[in-house]
Amino acid sequence: TQLLEQSPQFLSIQEGENLTVYCNSSSVFSSLQWYRQEPGEGPVLLVTVVTGGEVKKLKRLTFQFGDARKDSSLHITAAQPGDTGLYLCALRFNNAGNMLTFGGGTRLMVKP
Amino acid sequence: NAGVTQTPKFRILKIGQSMTLQCTQDMNHNYMYWYRQDPGMGLKLIYYSVGAGITDKGEVPNGYNVSRSTTEDFPLRLELAAPSQTSVYFCASSLRMGSPNPTNEKLFFGSGTQLSVL
Numbered sequence: 001t002q003l004l005e006q007s008p009q010f011l012s013i014q015e016g017e018n019l020t021v022y023c024n025s026s027s028v029f030s031s032l033q034w035y036r037q038e039p040g041e042g043p044v045l046l047v048t049v050v051t052g053g054e055v056k057k058l059k060r061l062t063f064q065f066g067d068a069r070k071d072s073s074l075h076i077t078a079a080q081p082g083d084t085g086l087y088l089c090a091l092r093f094n095n096a097g098n099m100l101t102f103g104g105g106t107r108l109m110v111k112p
Numbered sequence: 113n114a115g116v117t118q119t120p121k122f123r124i125l126k127i128g129q130s131m132t133l134q135c136t137q138d139m140n141h142n143y144m145y146w147y148r149q150d151p152g153m154g155l156k157l158i159y160y161s162v163g164a165g166i167t168d169k170g171e172v173p174n175g176y177n178v179s180r181s182t183t184e185d186f187p188l189r190l191e192l193a194a195p196s197q198t199s200v201y202f203c204a205s206s207l208r209m210g211s212p213n214p215t216n217e218k219l220f221f222g223s224g225t226q227l228s229v230l
Contacts, residue, residue, distance in 0.1 A: 035219075041223050042202050048216055099160065104153055105152075
């Protein structure tokens with residue numbers, strides 16, 4: 001059984017602060033995706049990372065894939081209230097069906 | 113462009129009742145999925161379908177049934193509702209090409225159905 005953990009579970013910060021959230025797996029995975037979910041809506045894909053050590057940037061969001069392909073981080077610079085939401089990592093393991101496994105998410109609140 | 117459409121948005125059931133959650137997509141995606149989301153638990157895969165006429169169990173299939181008679185529609189059936197099935201249900205679809213390693217596959221989600229079983 002592959003275990004997937006996201007931390008922290010909750011984060012409340014002031015506008016303008018920086019933050020990092022983490023996604024850790026007990027097993028090596030083939031690829032990882034980060035999704036953002038707003039209240040009352042389904043998750044929306046932010047990024048896919050594939051290569052160990054890979055870094056991707058999306059405006060103020062920086063995504064990093066661990067060298068050992070077992071962990072990832074999402075760093076937000078100068079957070080804004082519009083960043084508020086649930087951030088989910090989703091891993092794809094090399095098992096039957098190659099289905100995505102979602103973590104429990106980090107719920108972020110950015111206060112103005 | 114509608115994407116993935118789920119109905120209803122909210123529903124309250126009594127224990128033992130049955131219902132069908134509807135899901136339709138207009139993107140001609142081959143893969144479709146049903147997830148449930150419990151507070152703090154992320155998304156768990158209930159069933160998925162790789163194309164019309166083909167369905168398979170996910171991580172938590174007990175108490176549910178699905179069918180995929182067309183590419184567009186993937187309804188989820190609850191036969192005997194139980195309080196443990198209180199959750200938010202999300203349908204999703206994706207276009208998976210022939211690659212054995214679908215690293216860039218992107219899931220498109222509906223806006224969810226909030227179900228309470230009392």
